[in-house]
Amino acid sequence: MRVVVPYRVADPKTRLASLCSPAEREALSRAMLADVLDAVRAVGEAPTVLATEAFDPPGDTETPVRIDDRPLSPAVNAVLAERAGPDSPVAVVMADLALATPGALSALFDADGPVVFAPGRGGGTNAFVSRHPDFRTDYHGASYRDHRRICEDLGVTPTTVDSYRLGTDVDAPADLVEVLLHATADGRTRDFLADRFAVTTGDGRVGVERRE
Amino acid sequence: MRVVVPYRVADPKTRLASLCSPAEREALSRAMLADVLDAVRAVGEAPTVLATEAFDPPGDTETPVRIDDRPLSPAVNAVLAERAGPDSPVAVVMADLALATPGALSALFDADGPVVFAPGRGGGTNAFVSRHPDFRTDYHGASYRDHRRICEDLGVTPTTVDSYRLGTDVDAPADLVEVLLHATADGRTRDFLADRFAVTTGDGRVGVERRE
Secondary structure (H helix, E strand, O other), X not given: OEEEEEEOOOOOOHHHOOOOOHHHHHHHHHHHHHHHHHHHHHOOOOEEEEEOOOOOOOOXXXXXXXXXXXXXXXXXXXXXXXXXXXXXXXXXXXXXXXXXXXXXXHHHHHOOOOEEEEEEOOOEEEEEEEOOOOOOOOOOOOHHHHHHHHHHHHOOOOEEOOOHHHHOOOOOHHHHHHHHHHOOOOOXXXXXXXXXXXXXXXXXXXXXXXXX | OEEEEEEOOOOOOHHHOOOOOHHHHHHHHHHHHHHXXXXXXXXXXXXXXXXXXXXXXXXXXXXXXXXXXXXXXXXHHHHHHHHOEOOEOEEXXXXXXXXXXXXXXXXXXXXXXXXXXXXXHHHEEEEEEEOOOOOOOOOOOOHHHHHHHHHHHHOOOOEEOOOHHHHOOOOOHHHHHHHHHHOOOOOHHHHXXXXXXXXXXXXXXXXXXXXX
């Protein structure tokens, strides 16, 4: 299976700007990418990073990087157009799935069907597998709903895997709680965040605050 | 397995007050309870509602109701103290898991282990199974973390199931998007909400707005 991990190199994770400096956002984003790449490798697949510009992938400099400076949908669709088919599945896994484990990815990769989705919170499509030559993405808006419509137009019945881990992408401050509580203890992302932030439960609402 | 569904009868879902009238919040809350009870029954279990006061359970008046006007933790702990053990598992499933399906509940009920958790967003414990006589709950704050600590103190290694459906409880306006996109098409909750709200993607952010 070809596994592609899209990654925006410059100014990542802007929705975390209220909590993290630009350097921290970059380091966090690289840590999440490294953890996702590790999880993909742990199930025996060799990931490719689909990056918006040249950069050194974290951890392992042998990860192939394909550069495409277009927005996410056309960049992913170019890979699908070249590669996806019944005998050549393509998986697309977002780089900010900091809770992804080999087990959760296996469930996605092994699920049967021409198109298999792992939906994300807020209508996102956090990961998918396509074995159909004509499936294309449209990541704007509620992409999960749009992707299901695209399948319907193709006469394809999509499969959906039920995974909290794959359904949790890290974009907003509230998502940091998820990493601190659920990310694997030996991951770079959790290490990075646990050094800097703690979970708070002050008024009954759960959040994070910077450590002293 | 004894399956208990805690339910607050009066003034439910206050975090939805900006979107829904008190009557709508009550109707929505009853619809979610009915859907959860249906999903529990669909896997062959007979649920009991653990209610804060007397009321008529929706849909099926034969559902047993146990009344306990104490806060959630002591009310649940009383059931655990009476019932839970290696040969008498107790499952506690929150009434606002509007995405719960029989498949997702089966994965929880069938998972091995003395204590099995289905964590929820924001540190919650949306559902669990206990087969240990001494496990007790503490739902305040980041309960998933606290419940893991309680297990640790008992020398118990908990199991966690990975389910987006069980991980999604419906509390806040953003959660309505999840119901509209992911709840089963024949559920009461989705029917109720789809009649009143639509998913919006105006500025790239996904939300809901009331239908005209």
